[in-house]
Amino acid sequence: MPDQVTGEFFPDKRVTHFKVDGKVNPDLFLEQYIKKDRVDFTSPRFSFYLGYYLHLVTDVEWSRMHREKKKEPMYQNILGTPEYTRRIKGDWYGSDFVYLHENRATIFHHVFQHIKSFPDYLDIFPQEQISKQIKRITEFYLGDSYAFALDPEYRFDYLTPDEVTQFVNTTTEKLAAHLHATFDDEMLWGQRQMMKHETK
Numbered sequence: 001m002p003d004q005v006t007g008e009f010f011p012d013k014r015v016t017h018f019k020v021d022g023k024v025n026p027d028l029f030l031e032q033y034i035k036k037d038r039v040d041f042t043s044p045r046f047s048f049y050l051g052y053y054l055h056l057v058t059d060v061e062w063s064r065m066h067r068e069k070k071k072e073p074m075y076q077n078i079l080g081t082p083e084y085t086r087r088i089k090g091d092w093y094g095s096d097f098v099y100l101h102e103n104r105a106t107i108f109h110h111v112f113q114h115i116k117s118f119p120d121y122l123d124i125f126p127q128e129q130i131s132k133q134i135k136r137i138t139e140f141y142l143g144d145s146y147a148f149a150l151d152p153e154y155r156f157d158y159l160t161p162d163e164v165t166q167f168v169n170t171t172t173e174k175l176a177a178h179l180h181a182t183f184d185d186e187m188l189w190g191q192r193q194m195m196k197h198e199t200k
Helices: 026-035 044-069 073-078 084-102 129-142 161-182 185-199
Strands: none
Touching: 026 044, 044 161, 073 084, 084 129, 084 161
16 A cells, blocks of 8 residues: 555555566566575465465456456546546446445455564565555555445446456466466475374
8 A cells, every 4th residue: 555645655666566667576586585595385485375375376467458448438437537547436436335344254354454563574565564565555445535435326437346356266276276387286285284294
């Protein structure tokens, strides 16, 4: 999320999203943090790295979807206008608010919003930056910035909650396939299985 005062991202998204030639490059993160460090695959640090990696892969899919949406007449009508970002993100974040309002048994409700501190696993962030971002994200979704989307009369002209659900379902399948293509099953789960056997 951008800074609340300046509206800018820090560190820059080129850094946090490992961009090359303006495009998110998950493989760069994979090489620098997962393969290079040879992190213990059963550790919380690896879980974080894996989640961060899949978040980058998801961003690639989101950008692909957004490019396709831009071809639609509704997008074309406002493309390049001052209200473009505001109206598009009204639907993006509005869909999040609808989902969280209708689904109270999510990881956000039961886990994420209760996190008070988090290890500084990534050296690209200043000290305690991850903890601060978790706090800001929690406050954002517990706030009412996009509560207008909960009004039954609100029209999702650019991205509907159903389209977001479809994106999540499709991308989840792609991520599962991506994991199997990128990591050997024994590499991901072998050590954990071995530890189970040793404790018996």
